[in-house]
Amino acid sequence: MDPELEKLEEARRSLALGWDEQRSRDALRNVQRRYRRRKVARVAGVATGAMLLAIGAATMLSQQDSHLAHHASHEVSDNFIELADSSRVTPLDGQTKISIEEVGSKKVRVAMSKGAAHYEVSKRPERRFVVELEDVEIEVLGTSFDVEDSHQAVTVRVHEGKVSMRSTTSNEFHMLTSGQSATIGRPKQKTEVTKIEPVPPPEVEEAPVDTAEVRSGSERDPVAKEKQKPKKWRQLADMKAYKEASDMLLEDPALVDEKAVGDLFAAADAMRRSGHHAQAVAYLETIADRHRDDPRAAMAAHTRGRILDRGLSRPCDAAVAFEQAREIGLAGMLQRDALAHSANNWAQCGDAAKAEERSRQYEKAYGEGPHWPQLEKYLSGEVD
Amino acid sequence: MSQALPKLTLIRSDEAAPEPEEIEVSIDDFDAFFAHWSPYVAGIGVNILGDPSTVDDLVQDVFIKVLENRKKIRDPSAIKSWLTTVAVRLCYRKLKKRKVMVFLGIEAPPRVEEVVADTAPQEHRLLLTRVLKSLEDVQTVDRVAWSLRYLQGESLKDVAEYCDCSLATVKRRISRAQAHLEQEFGDGP
Numbered sequence: 001m002d003p004e005l006e007k008l009e010e011a012r013r014s015l016a017l018g019w020d021e022q023r024s025r026d027a028l029r030n031v032q033r034r035y036r037r038r039k040v041a042r043v044a045g046v047a048t049g050a051m052l053l054a055i056g057a058a059t060m061l062s063q064q065d066s067h068l069a070h071h072a073s074h075e076v077s078d079n080f081i082e083l084a085d086s087s088r089v090t091p092l093d094g095q096t097k098i099s100i101e102e103v104g105s106k107k108v109r110v111a112m113s114k115g116a117a118h119y120e121v122s123k124r125p126e127r128r129f130v131v132e133l134e135d136v137e138i139e140v141l142g143t144s145f146d147v148e149d150s151h152q153a154v155t156v157r158v159h160e161g162k163v164s165m166r167s168t169t170s171n172e173f174h175m176l177t178s179g180q181s182a183t184i185g186r187p188k189q190k191t192e193v194t195k196i197e198p199v200p201p202p203e204v205e206e207a208p209v210d211t212a213e214v215r216s217g218s219e220r221d222p223v224a225k226e227k228q229k230p231k232k233w234r235q236l237a238d239m240k241a242y243k244e245a246s247d248m249l250l251e252d253p254a255l256v257d258e259k260a261v262g263d264l265f266a267a268a269d270a271m272r273r274s275g276h277h278a279q280a281v282a283y284l285e286t287i288a289d290r291h292r293d294d295p296r297a298a299m300a301a302h303t304r305g306r307i308l309d310r311g312l313s314r315p316c317d318a319a320v321a322f323e324q325a326r327e328i329g330l331a332g333m334l335q336r337d338a339l340a341h342s343a344n345n346w347a348q349c350g351d352a353a354k355a356e357e358r359s360r361q362y363e364k365a366y367g368e369g370p371h372w373p374q375l376e377k378y379l380s381g382e383v384d
Numbered sequence: 385m386s387q388a389l390p391k392l393t394l395i396r397s398d399e400a401a402p403e404p405e406e407i408e409v410s411i412d413d414f415d416a417f418f419a420h421w422s423p424y425v426a427g428i429g430v431n432i433l434g435d436p437s438t439v440d441d442l443v444q445d446v447f448i449k450v451l452e453n454r455k456k457i458r459d460p461s462a463i464k465s466w467l468t469t470v471a472v473r474l475c476y477r478k479l480k481k482r483k484v485m486v487f488l489g490i491e492a493p494p495r496v497e498e499v500v501a502d503t504a505p506q507e508h509r510l511l512l513t514r515v516l517k518s519l520e521d522v523q524t525v526d527r528v529a530w531s532l533r534y535l536q537g538e539s540l541k542d543v544a545e546y547c548d549c550s551l552a553t554v555k556r557r558i559s560r561a562q563a564h565l566e567q568e569f570g571d572g573p
Contacts, residue, residue, distance in 0.1 A: 126495075
């Protein structure tokens with residue numbers, strides 16, 4: 001191979017995929033929504049389709065907004081508003097007045113006149129997300145936070161990420177990070193920035209997906225009301241309030257339905273993101289062991305391996321987890337990665353023979369693949 | 385008229401080079417199917433488009449095609465090829481559209497620096513940034529073939545299948561892109 005291409009072959013491994021679970025979930029939601037819309041549009045017939053196309057083209061030309069033009073609207077549920085970019089706004093009381101002013105690829109603008117709301121903003125570095133109040137402007141970049149607008153003051157509480165808060169009358173500016181809150185008082189414009197302990201989870205009565213079902217059930221039947229309980233931690237986890245979700249699960253592990261793979265994954269995710277790696281590993285182990293036939297079992301074992309390797313520094317257990325993931329069967333490049341991780345962890349575990357064996361398997365299956373420079377040394381018995 | 389796009393075909397993967405083992409994930413369980421395959425499609429997007437902001441759109445477009453064609457996809461072993469072919473075809477469109485939008489000043493050029501991992505060594509960062517920027521000036525068909533070969537790491541035979549053209553055509557396209565890069569770099573990338 002040309003030495004220059006060889007250099008590129010090495011460098012291309014530095015292309016960052018950045019495709020995490022949250023991004024995957026957001027994309028899946030958008031796919032389902034866009035597919036539903038396409039089906040509806042088809043049924044509506046040629047005339048309506050032509051009209052929509054004309055409106056769509058006009059919107060595109062006027063806004064020069066190619067990125068979100070085809071799905072730049074928002075869906076209103078009983079208890080939250082979902083924007084076209086997957087961000088969510090959840091009013092926290094009956095007084096809250098929210099108006100979606102602009103949803104584009106460069107900017108999303110939400111006007112809020114009073115009340116309180118929880119915001120969960122999807123990460124899109126290329127666009128600004130702005131919440132406008134009467135005399136305060138809040139700007140965010142992929143985060144979750146609460147805004148409360150009383151007549152006397154505007155309060156912002158940040159659960160995750162970074163938020164800037166600026167008074168439009170005094171131009172006072174504050175940057176808030178995770179766990180901080182700030183209040184800009186009226187009419188004196190006095191700003192107070194504090195560290196909050198801990199951020200209280202937003203109180204939402206029903207899970208957004210099956211709101212109607214839960215509400216009607218709980219109104220009639222106390223047993224149905226009790227069934228809401230497991231939903232609450234899941235909703236918190238889905239809203240990225242991982243600490244609150246994991247606290248609930250640590251207090252009552254029985255909240256997780258071990259028959260539901262989705263719940264187990266969500267619980268593992270909440271635990272991992274809130275730093276409870278051992279608990280995360282346990283949930284993933286349940287998936288890989290008890291739901292082996294589920295298509296997600298291999299991914300659970302692989303994720304477990306990564307946590308054991310990086311989060312808990314248990315290379316021997318990590319190696320076993322990667323072996324299990326391969327045995328169940330991963331897709332495409334993940335299978336290759338699992339084999340490489342397995343070899344690396346066996347080496348760290350001190351099992352040179354297994355590290356060598358896996359490296360030889362890798363060489364046979366993938367030749368000089370991206371992990372080869374690392375694995376090659378195990379063939380000569382070099383183990384760190 | 386622009387270069388013809390590859391046809392949407394179901395291809396059985398029978399290449400000589402060993403492929404990673406694939407597990408069967410039923411399209412009927414679409415959530416699981418999406419979780420299983422979306423990272424792979426996103427990887428194709430990163431490698432060919434070189435722009436993180438368009439990868440989400442690509443993934444969504446590919447999986448909408450899956451939903452629309454799910455009854456036609458009967459052979460699970462052909463799914464990877466099918467997804468790659470669809471993704472490549474959509475990448476053509478996105479690249480061509482982007483060229484026009486950038487030319488008209490409606491869109492900013494892609495931020496190729498963001499595709500490179502923060503942890504990448506400086507040498508790799510510079511090389512990849514230069515390569516991706518240079519590829520912006522390469523013809524779309526040549527760029528796609530070159531990216532599939534050298535960034536995605538596909539064999540020539542697979543590149544030909546995914547681009548729906550002959551092996552000779554693929555070689556010509558890759559050579560043209562390579563010649564452009566060598567000219568840009570003086571002595572090759």
